[in-house]
Amino acid sequence: MEALKRADSAINELIDKEFHRLESTINLIASENYCPLPVREAVGSILTNKYAEGYPGRRYYAGCQFVDEIENLARDRCKTLFQAEHANVQPHSGSQANAAVYFAALKPGDTVVAMSLKSGGHLTHGHPINFSGTFYNFINYEVDEQTQEIDYAAIQQIVTEHKPKLIVAGASAYSRSINFAEFRKIADSVGALLMVDMAHIAGLVAAHLHASPVPYADFVTSTTHKTLRGPRGGFILCKKEWAAQIDRAVMPGLQGGPFMNVIAGKAVAYHLAMQPEYVEYQKQIIRNAQALANEFRNLGYDLVSKETDNHLFILDLRSKELTGKEAEETLESIDIYVNRNTIPFDPQSPFVTSGIRLGTPMLTSRHMKEEQMRQIAIWIDQALQNRNDENILKDLKDKVQLFCQQFPFE
Numbered sequence: 063m064e065a066l067k068r069a070d071s072a073i074n075e076l077i078d079k080e081f082h083r084l085e086s087t088i089n090l091i092a093s094e095n096y097c098p099l100p101v102r103e104a105v106g107s108i109l110t111n112k113y114a115e116g117y118p119g120r121r122y123y124a125g126c127q128f129v130d131e132i133e134n135l136a137r138d139r140c141k142t143l144f145q146a147e148h149a150n151v152q153p154h155s156g157s158q159a160n161a162a163v164y165f166a167a168l169k170p171g172d173t174v175v176a177m178s179l180k181s182g183g184h185l186t187h188g189h190p191i192n193f194s195g196t197f198y199n200f201i202n203y204e205v206d207e208q209t210q211e212i213d214y215a216a217i218q219q220i221v222t223e224h225k226p227k228l229i230v231a232g233a234s235a236y237s238r239s240i241n242f243a244e245f246r247k248i249a250d251s252v253g254a255l256l257m258v259d260m261a262h263i264a265g266l267v268a269a270h271l272h273a274s275p276v277p278y279a280d281f282v283t284s285t286t287h288k289t290l291r292g293p294r295g296g297f298i299l300c301k302k303e304w305a306a307q308i309d310r311a312v313m314p315g316l317q318g319g320p321f322m323n324v325i326a327g328k329a330v331a332y333h334l335a336m337q338p339e340y341v342e343y344q345k346q347i348i349r350n351a352q353a354l355a356n357e358f359r360n361l362g363y364d365l366v367s368k369e370t371d372n373h374l375f376i377l378d379l380r381s382k383e384l385t386g387k388e389a390e391e392t393l394e395s396i397d398i399y400v401n402r403n404t405i406p407f408d409p410q411s412p413f414v415t416s417g418i419r420l421g422t423p424m425l426t427s428r429h430m431k432e433e434q435m436r437q438i439a440i441w442i443d444q445a446l447q448n449r450n451d452e453n454i455l456k457d458l459k460d461k462v463q464l465f466c467q468q469f470p471f472e
């Protein structure tokens with residue numbers, strides 16, 4: 063990045079440092095990934111110059127002939143990848159995609175049923191400090207206290223009692239497969255609409271390794287930057303009958319000019335997701351998550367909801383007499399990144415928490431396999447057990463540094 067180096071050495075140096083951080087640390091943050099170089103090239107391109115309010119063929123700006131083709135390619139690829147009737151690829155983020163569905167389908171004050179943040183839902187699923195919980199009447203469901211899995215009968219009861227206009231399925235921290243057909247049945251029992259937020263599992267859905275919500279949901283929202291491995295951004299899929307309302311809700315409802323550079327990056331990411339090696343990548347994400355989970359079980363750790371079917375799981379650290387915050391901080395000191403995370407019915411505050419969330423999309427992008435997962439679990443356990451021993455932590459940090467050199471990323 064020669065021009066940047068000449069124009070602004072401060073930012074250039076910080077980007078270099080961030081590159082080095084990404085290269086030299088073990089990143090288990092389940093919502094992050096290494097965005098491929100061709101996608102980054104599209105996002106960093108001159109497309110950032112273009113104003114293109116509106117949609118292909120119906121823009122409020124001149125000179126949109128090429129960006130129209132780019133957005134059409136992005137939409138068509140997205141529809142093909144997920145076998146959807148309509149796609150809107152303009153949302154700047156997953157939160158904007160969720161906001162657009164609410165704006166299209168609801169009136170302020172309408173009732174919505176969604177998973178609580180503590181059970182694994184997202185802030186935009188009705189948390190009181192989020193716009194969703196401020197403008198709409200969200201009723202949250204929890205996972206079952208014993209199994210820590212989604213309890214469809216309990217959701218049915220809540221839905222029968224509250225008769226929501228919309229039901230939201232999907233989560234940020236839930237390791238089991240979600241039964242979208244069951245959610246559809248529950249929605250139909252009261253004539254509710256169904257939205258599935260597949261932000262976390264979109265890559266697995268694209269590779270047919272998790273059941274697709276598309277046949278069941280009126281709306282599917284997603285991010286592009288998690289398992290899907292695209293640029294930072296969002297998109298919405300819906301049935302044809304909702305296409306015009308969803309498009310209007312995104313623009314002019316919530317956004318102005320789309321980020322055409324990011325839309326080009328999304329188009330490249332959808333294209334990469336249609337290549338045969340992508341399915342192998344997604345399969346390895348799951349194999350790695352299961353290998354990591356198994357090793358933690360062997361080391362005596364408790365997993366929330368016992369198993370993982372996807373790219374992540376949550377360790378319940380109560381039996382180790384540790385909080386999520388202590389664990390996150392200890393691991394950061396040896397260059398291993400995880401998030402502290404609430405467990406269902408967590409006795410600790412969301413700032414402290416009793417768990418950590420671990421995900422494998424990033425390490426799998428660096429071509430790590432089951433053997434490396436087992437090694438990482440052992441290092442994590444050693445660090446947590448010896449969190450007050452500076453010598454052991456220093457030794458583990460050195461091992462992590464050496465190990466990372468064997469797994470470069472593009």
Ligand code: PLP
Pocket residue numbers: 093154155156157158160183184186232233234259260261262285295296
């Ligand atoms: N939905 C879910 C399930 C998520 O996990 C997230 C992000 O963590 C979002 C929506 C929001 O995405 P963004 O951070 O792009 O707004």
